[in-house]
Every structure is written in C-alpha cells, then in structure tokens.
Amino acid sequence: MTHDDLVCYSCGDRIARIALNRPEKLNAVNNALMLQLAEAFRRFDEDVEADVAVLCGNGRAFSAGADVREGQMRTREELERSVDPMGLGTPFANLLTHAANWKPVIAAVHGYALGLALGLVLECDLIIAEARAQFQVTETSRGLGGHRHWARLKARGAAAFA
DSSP, X not given: OOTTOSEEEEEETTEXXXXXXXXXXXXXXXXXXXXXXXXXXXXXXXXTTOSEEEEEESSSOSBOOBOHHHHHTSXXXXXXXXXXXXXXXSHHHHTTTSOSSOOOEEEEEOSEEETHHHHHHHHSXXXXXXXXXXXXXXXXXXXXXXXXXXXXXXXXXXXXXX
C-alpha cells in the first residue's frame, strides 16, 4: 500500500479486504477512487486465495457518497456531456456484475453510507452495519433521481442487513 492508494486491497485467511481509503474526505468517491475500486474488485475476482471480500471504509465513515465538489469543478460543457455515474456502462455499474468468478461481497458499514455509497452497499451480497450507521438517498434532495436505490431497497428489504 502506498500513500496514494485510494482503495487498499489485502487478503488473509481466504478473506479479501477492500477498503476505501480517502478518510480526510469521508471516503467520498471521485473518479480516481472509482477506477481503483474497479481494479480492486477485478483483483478480488481473480485472486485464487480469496473466497469472500469485505468492503469497508477507512476513517470515520464508510463513504459520504459521490465527491460533489469534484463535480462542481467541471465546466458547463463537461456537465452537459456527463453521464449518470451509476449508469449503464460506467465503472460503477460493472463493479460487482462483470465477475468471471462469482464470490460474495460483504459491506461492513460504519458512519455514513450516502448516495452513491448507498448504491454500492446495496449491490453487496450482505450488509453488516454498526448500530449508528446512517444510510441516505441523497440524490432526491439534489434534484436527481434516486430510483436505483429505492428499487434495490424495496427488492432486498431488511433481509440483506445484519
């Protein structure tokens, strides 16, 4: 692991640990973190020493969601050309669905799991959450559709939470 790692990967006792590592920003997901997260999931998929992965966040929170500040730095033209960061064909959409070897992923949530991070948590096979963990669909309050989260919450119900 280097200081530039936004996602840390380790494996021991057949359990991979994938940790979001941007604690100074509450693990807000920017483009660089998303690319490293996609690489970590690819590595987990190919790791013959790993049977299961635990996805977690370093620091005070699992993740505050998308790095809104990074989005605000874009020009109007870039924003008009941008796509839904969780839409089809994006790195996010393919994180847990394009695996060659299906293996379970457990989300270990503490602190916040907001917006895009909630979407990531809901894609996992099991969710382990601290009693004070906070989940929120933040897209709606910003004028964006949170339909994906609501649909996943309804489909999964409380059965995914432990």
